[in-house]
Each structure stands twice: as structure tokens, then as C-alpha cells.
Amino acid sequence: MFDLPKSTEIRKPVHKKLIYSKFATELSGDKKERFDADISRIIIINEISEISVNIKAAEKVSSIFVAQVELKTKDYNDRNIILISKLFGQNLLIVLHYEEQYQLAIYETKLLKSEWNNEEDFSLKLNGLDMGTVWDNFVMQVSGISVEIGNTLVEQISLESEKEKLRKQIDDLERKARKETQSKKKFELFQQIKKYKNRLEEA
Template identity: 50%
Template sequence: MFKLPKTTNIKKIIFKNKIFDKYRDELKGKKKEKFDREIGRIIIINEISEKTIKLPKTQEISSIFVIKIELKTRDYTDSNIVLITKLFGQNILYILNFEDEYKLAVYKDKLITSPWKKEDQIDLSLQGLDLLSVWENLIIKVGDIDLEDGKTLEEQIEIDDRRAKLEKEIQRLNSRKRNEKQINKKFEIRDQILKLKDELEKL
């Protein structure tokens, strides 16, 4: 599936009742209701490890699990996926599935996702000389991250996140500037925008 090596294929269903029983404190009340309303079946479909792909593990990464989550709704909540990551404590590549569409997701300090795609549009061919580089390349693929020269993956994610926040803030200030009636306020907002644009150019 998705061009992952057949040697990594497994099928292990994670029953939600077991999750609810094991993590009662984390999943209770409205959190449990929302989880159950959005999440259908949870299936571990691949284990990428030294024994399944014959690439060495590293101090940071000994295995990567691919988990397919069959969603009950296309409008799922990111926090439910983040919660699964925290509960399992593993390096996980998610394949979120709703009807005939799929979205990839990984958690790396934040949830990184791909756009919704059809099955034949997804290529998860593994690249790397060890499990750490395989994991980082999967994150790059999911997030469509353009790794700039000399930057680590963590640095690039941080830069991209800051860039997105600056662009959003500039857009918000431009909207405020258009609606502002007072000239002096317009100038203040303009100065804020110029400052943010200068920071954006330096990233």
C-alpha cells in the first residue's frame, strides 16, 4: 500500500475500548465522546524497522509505525491525532482515511499534514541510509518541506512555522489598515507591517 515495502506489512487492530480503558484519565467526558465520534478503526498496517527493511536503527529511531485511521468524518480534530501519538509514544506515520480520500500526518513538535489525496497519488517509497534519515524523509514528504541549505529538519520546521505566522499577521494587519479611518492609526499599522515584512525577508 502506498509503495511501502511488503516486508513491513502487518495488520494489528487497536480496539478503541482498550484505549479508553487504558487511558481513562486522558480520555473522559467530552474528550472521549469527540474521539469516539470522529475516530473509527485504528489499524497498525506497517512496521518499519531494522528487521523489516534491513536498514540500521539509530539512537533516536529504532522503529516507525504506520497507522491507518478510518475516520467517521472528514472534519476530524487535530488534537485527537496528537493524543494518539502521546498515548502510544512511538514514531508514527498516520494515514487518515475518509471514504476514498487519504491524508498523511506526522507529529514533530506539532502535527504536520498533507492535503487530502486519492490512493494512487500517494508515494511513501522509503529513502535514507538509516531509520533516522528514513523518518526525516517521511516528514519532509508529508509536509512538502523544502529543506534549505545548511538547515536541519527541526530548524526548517521552525522557520516555516514562523514564516506562516508572520504572513498571517501581515494579512490581518492589512485588513485592519484598510478598515481604519484615522490617518495616524493607518501609519502605525503600516509601520507594524513593514517591520514584519522585514523580519519575513530575513528568514
């Protein structure tokens, strides 16, 4: 799948009972029902390691697993996908599947996702001299983030999150400004918009 080597292919179902027992607190009350409403089944489909692809392990990343998550709805809750990503204490790339479409998700300080697409439109490249750089490249492939010179991947993710927050604040303020009838308040909103746009340009 997604051009990953045949040598990495495995097929290990993950029973939801395992998730319910490990995350009993996080899935208390109706959260367990909501998890079940989102997730149909989970299967580990690839294990990328020194043995399967002849790329040496890194200090923090010895292997990367790929899990396919069959969804009952496209409008799933991110919290449920984050729980799955933390289940094994391993680096996990998640392939979300709903009807004929796929979406990739990966957790690196936050949940990062690709756009929904057809299977043939995805291609994952095993780039890197060790498993750590392979993981970093997966994060960039899934998220579309490019690391600027002088930044680490984690720093770049934080920067992109800040930009995303600023864009949302600008959109919200512009909406308010369009509805505002009092000229003084409208002017104050435009000043705030200008300040956020300047911060976005500097980021």
C-alpha cells in the same frame, strides 16, 4: 499502500478502549465524546524496521509504524490525531482516511500534515541509510518542508512555524487595515505590516 514494501505489511487493529485508558486525563469530560465523534477505527498497517526492510536501526529510531485512521469527519480536531501519534511511544506515520480521500500526518515537535488526495497520488519513499534518516525523510515528504543548508530538521520545522505565524499576522493586519477608517490608525497598521514582512524576508 503508498508503494511501501509488501514485507512491511501487517494488520493490527487498535481498540479505542486502549486510548481511553492511556489518555484518561486528556480525554476527560466531553473530550472523549469528541474523540469518538472524529475517529471510527485505527489499524496498524505497516511496520518498517531492520527486519522488514533491511535498513539498520538508528539510536533514536528503531522502527516506524504506519497507522490508518478511519475518520467520521474530515473536519477533525488535531488534538485527537496528536494523541494517537503519542500512543505507542514509537515513531508513527498516520494515514487519515475519509470516504475516498487520504491525508498523511506525522508528529515531529508539532503535527505536520499533507494535503488531502487520492490514494494513487501518494508515494512514500524509503530513503536513508538508517531508520533515523528514513523517519526524517518521511517528515519532509509529508510536510513538504525542505531543510536549508546549516539547519537540522527540527530547526527547519521551527523556522517554518515562525514564518507561518508571521504570514497569519500579516493577513490579520491587512484585513484590519482595509476596514480601518481613521488615517492615523491605518498608517500604524501599515507600518506594522511592513515590519512583519521584513521579518518574513529575513527568516
